[in-house]
Amino acid sequence: MTAHPESADVTPSSFTSGLSVADFAACLAMGLEPVGLVQGFCAMQSSNYAVGAMQRGLSPYQGQSGYVENYQCPHGMVAGEHRMWGQNYEQTWIEQTWSQGFASAYARMLEEATHLGAVGVVGVVDTQSALVGAGVIEFHLRGTAVRLAGSSATSATPWTTYLAGQRLVKVFEAGFAPVSVVASVASVRVWAYCITEYLMGGSGVSAWSSSPSSTEIDQIVRAHTQSRAIVRATAQSQLRGDKLQGVQLTVAQHEYERGDLEVQAMLRGNRVRRFRDYEALPAPQPTVRLS
Amino acid sequence: MSEHVNDLPEATEHRLEELEHGLFTSDLSVNEFLLVKEAGFHPVGLVMGSSIYHTGIQTRKWSQSQELTKLTEAMYNARELAMTRMEEEAAELGADGVVGVRLDVNYYEWGKDAAEFIAVGTAVKAEDGVSRRNKLGKPFTSDLSGQDFWTLSQTGYAPQGLVMGTCVYHIAHRGLGQTLSSTGQNVELPNFTQALYEARELAMTRMQDESTRLGASGVVGVRLEEKSHQWGSHTIEFLALGTAVTKTAEAVTLTKPMTIISLDN
Amino acid sequence: MTGPNPSTNIDVAALVRETLSAHTSNVSSASTTSDLSIDEELNLHAIGWEPVQLVSGYSVFSTPLGLWSWGQGEIVAAGEAHASAFRNAASRLCGEASAAGAHGVVGVHIERSIYSTHTEVSMIGTAVRPIGAGRVEPTRVFASDLSARDFSRLIIAGWEPLGLAVGASFVYAPRRSMGAVFQQQTQNVELTNYTEAIYSARELAMDRMQRSAINLHGSGVVEVKIVEGPMTFASHAVGFAAWGTVVRLAGATHRLLHPTMVVSLDDAEVLFDAANLE
Numbered sequence: 001m002t003a004h005p006e007s008a009d010v011t012p013s014s015f016t017s018g019l020s021v022a023d024f025a026a027c028l029a030m031g032l033e034p035v036g037l038v039q040g041f042c043a044m045q046s047s048n049y050a051v052g053a054m055q056r057g058l059s060p061y062q063g064q065s066g067y068v069e070n071y072q073c074p075h076g077m078v079a080g081e082h083r084m085w086g087q088n089y090e091q092t093w094i095e096q097t098w099s100q101g102f103a104s105a106y107a108r109m110l111e112e113a114t115h116l117g118a119v120g121v122v123g124v125v126d127t128q129s130a131l132v133g134a135g136v137i138e139f140h141l142r143g144t145a146v147r148l149a150g151s152s153a154t155s156a157t158p159w160t161t162y163l164a165g166q167r168l169v170k171v172f173e174a175g176f177a178p179v180s181v182v183a184s185v186a187s188v189r190v191w192a193y194c195i196t197e198y199l200m201g202g203s204g205v206s207a208w209s210s211s212p213s214s215t216e217i218d219q220i221v222r223a224h225t226q227s228r229a230i231v232r233a234t235a236q237s238q239l240r241g242d243k244l245q246g247v248q249l250t251v252a253q254h255e256y257e258r259g260d261l262e263v264q265a266m267l268r269g270n271r272v273r274r275f276r277d278y279e280a281l282p283a284p285q286p287t288v289r290l291s
Numbered sequence: 292m293s294e295h296v297n298d299l300p301e302a303t304e305h306r307l308e309e310l311e312h313g314l315f316t317s318d319l320s321v322n323e324f325l326l327v328k329e330a331g332f333h334p335v336g337l338v339m340g341s342s343i344y345h346t347g348i349q350t351r352k353w354s355q356s357q358e359l360t361k362l363t364e365a366m367y368n369a370r371e372l373a374m375t376r377m378e379e380e381a382a383e384l385g386a387d388g389v390v391g392v393r394l395d396v397n398y399y400e401w402g403k404d405a406a407e408f409i410a411v412g413t414a415v416k417a418e419d420g421v422s423r424r425n426k427l428g429k430p431f432t433s434d435l436s437g438q439d440f441w442t443l444s445q446t447g448y449a450p451q452g453l454v455m456g457t458c459v460y461h462i463a464h465r466g467l468g469q470t471l472s473s474t475g476q477n478v479e480l481p482n483f484t485q486a487l488y489e490a491r492e493l494a495m496t497r498m499q500d501e502s503t504r505l506g507a508s509g510v511v512g513v514r515l516e517e518k519s520h521q522w523g524s525h526t527i528e529f530l531a532l533g534t535a536v537t538k539t540a541e542a543v544t545l546t547k548p549m550t551i552i553s554l555d556n
Numbered sequence: 557m558t559g560p561n562p563s564t565n566i567d568v569a570a571l572v573r574e575t576l577s578a579h580t581s582n583v584s585s586a587s588t589t590s591d592l593s594i595d596e597e598l599n600l601h602a603i604g605w606e607p608v609q610l611v612s613g614y615s616v617f618s619t620p621l622g623l624w625s626w627g628q629g630e631i632v633a634a635g636e637a638h639a640s641a642f643r644n645a646a647s648r649l650c651g652e653a654s655a656a657g658a659h660g661v662v663g664v665h666i667e668r669s670i671y672s673t674h675t676e677v678s679m680i681g682t683a684v685r686p687i688g689a690g691r692v693e694p695t696r697v698f699a700s701d702l703s704a705r706d707f708s709r710l711i712i713a714g715w716e717p718l719g720l721a722v723g724a725s726f727v728y729a730p731r732r733s734m735g736a737v738f739q740q741q742t743q744n745v746e747l748t749n750y751t752e753a754i755y756s757a758r759e760l761a762m763d764r765m766q767r768s769a770i771n772l773h774g775s776g777v778v779e780v781k782i783v784e785g786p787m788t789f790a791s792h793a794v795g796f797a798a799w800g801t802v803v804r805l806a807g808a809t810h811r812l813l814h815p816t817m818v819v820s821l822d823d824a825e826v827l828f829d830a831a832n833l834e
Contacts, residue, residue: 148572170594236587239587275575
């Protein structure tokens with residue numbers, strides 16, 4: 001699978017850039033010349049119904065790897081629809097689809113940047129969108145490849161960052177060098193057992209106690225806590241001693257049907273490497289705007 | 292000035308005549324207005340062009356990904372017409388260029404396959420009397436805001452024209468056998484990836500060709516838009532838009548912005 | 557704008573060139589993760605603090621079915637569920653921060669969702685500490701929804717955050733009699749039952765928030781957020797929730813900032829963002 005970089009007809013003096021004018025100006029001030037808008041795509045089949053989810057409700061999912069937690073009903077046989085067991089498990093295949101799609105699109109973007117002799121890619125934007133109906137998810141990364149003004153192409157792998165403009169200037173000024181954008185996803189499926197189901201439906205409390213009060217739903221709390229821990233650990237494992245700045249962590253909960261939930265956590269950030277200690281910064285001046 | 296042939300309606304001629312006598316109209320904010328002045332330009336009038344275009348019909352093959360050239364042409368020509376008419380108005384005013392250009396598409400109840408393409412912007416003229424028109428002798432166009440216009444002038448680059456490239460692409464439906472691979476694995480779908488690459492590269496390349504025709508040294512502020520318009524989810528327009536710029540002879544020294552902390556919210 | 561800025565003489569281009577050529581050396585050893593922007597990180601550094609780790613806390617509490625649809629006066633269990641979920645989320649957040657060796661959590665992003673059968677609270681923020689400082693007890697770790705920028709300013713002015721104060725109350729608005737409903741159908745009248753209910757919820761909630769601030773030995777609560785109104789899922793219940801960061805003067809006196817006045821020529825707060833690419 002090869003990308004088609006448009007670089008063939010790009011002469012050294014002609015460039016495209018996705019940067020706003022202000023970011024463009026900041027780039028020039030940093031001695032970085034935009035050489036081209038670079039992109040990478042990957043369309044992946046994306047199905048929830050792979051592996052474990054197929055047997056949902058019949059027997060517990062036996063995870064090969066990843067987080068799995070079982071919940072046993074304390075009541076014994078009550079009724080046919082009574083959920084005697086419940087599970088939280090990490091949907092590793094979704095995480096794999098995601099990391100594979102992202103990594104392929106990323107590699108293709110880098111390929112274009114390398115082809116243009118770029119030293120880095122700034123102002124990266126990544127999107128994942130459902131394409132032509134369900135079952136296909138498209139990973140799209142793009143950014144502006146830059147070169148050091150007046151130097152020849154380098155052979156090193158280009159660095160990447162979500163930042164551009166003055167924010168990137170400050171990263172350099174603060175003693176950091178950008179390394180790469182980092183993104184990861186964690187997905188935990190929740191199959192509620194009887195107590196969780198009753199509590200979610202609001203009936204557990206009044207059923208087991210005489211005065212109305214509130215009770216924490218442990219299984220859901222665990223799913224949220226785990227998905228957040230996993231997504232951070234995945235990102236952390238890619239850092240190798242570097243720092244991750246400007247992280248965005250978002251968590252979404254999706255209910256497929258009663259008692260069947262997915263908690264998905266997504267994380268994005270800029271991996272940077274410290275190359276010298278902080279220096280005394282110019283003291284910022286507090287201002288009030290006269291509008 | 293208004294002796295050359297153009298196809299502008301009479302009322303437009305009249306409106307523009309009033310503008311030639313010193314009055315100016317502009318949709319720039321006060322801040323933008325002041326920054327355009329700072330960059331050495333004076334606004335001369337709000338200019339616009341529009342074209343109501345009937346897009347043809349093109350059969351799509353269910354299972355094949357391909358460009359729909361007829362629709363691509365329609366989308367491109369309609370925008371080009373609106374832009375050209377706006378440029379004509381600006382030329383009529385003796386302007387050097389148009390800033391803050393917005394390109395919009397409106398759909399009307401009465402025409403299922405008809406759409407209105409509009410281009411609106413503020414025509415500006417250099418105050419030193421030296422022409423800033425582009426290589427083709429036409430006023431430059433640009434979707435830059437007043438703030439961006441000033442910032443760009445500080446970097447020693449000058450806008451040449453709003454450049455665009457478009458590609459309407461039909462993405463194949465998947466056959467029954469392909470609907471889900473039976474292995475239970477989520478795999479890459481190379482055909483889709485390839486189609487997406489091709490459609491966007493076509494749009495980008497077309498945009499770059501426009502920039503080359505203007506003799507520009509680059510394109511800044513490139514935006515990639517994807518729209519399904521009214522064609523259903525499998526037919527997508529990929530539109531690339533940006534402002535072509537060239538380096539001016541003037542030497543520049545970029546001033547470093549100062550660090551401030553705002554106490555406003 | 558006022559006088560010359562010391563940073564003007566830094567040659568950014570030379571700095572970038574030097575940085576990119578000296579890529580191999582890596583001064584720090586511990587990986588840290590933070591959701592702070594570079595601006596915020598620099599602001600923190602300017603007051604001698606550093607980010608340690610991105611931390612989170614989550615809790616969901618079940619409330620009995622039917623709780624919202626009948627009764628009178630305050631819906632006690634709903635207020636309890638809100639308070640408990642908030643408390644547990646905050647203590648898990650501070651627990652993670654303490655484990656990471658931090659002294660506090662800033663920029664805490666709080667999401668609350670209230671449904672008829674459960675109430676959930678989610679918190680995400682960046683754990684911070686004075687540069688190189690050692691661990692403190694989880695109970696001494698503060699959480700604050702102030703941004704890192706605001707936190708730094710507060711410290712510069714001589715104040716310190718102590719934690720989050722929260723108060724919530726949900727009250728059942730008595731139904732009007734059928735006769736009253738019928739009589740008032742064509743008139744403009746105040747629905748006094750709702751007004752009274754929202755007033756009573758407000759007093760209870762604000763009082764709880766103030767009490768939690770006093771328990772933290774604070775002298776004030778800043779950036780109080782208020783969410784109030786009818787509950788979407790229950791026709792006769794109204795709710796009022798308020799939360800903010802508890803602060804107190806750390807030193808002897810308040811330090812004045814003496815701001816400079818500027819006129820900005822930007823139209824919007826954030827004009828330039830790479831996300832505009834989309």
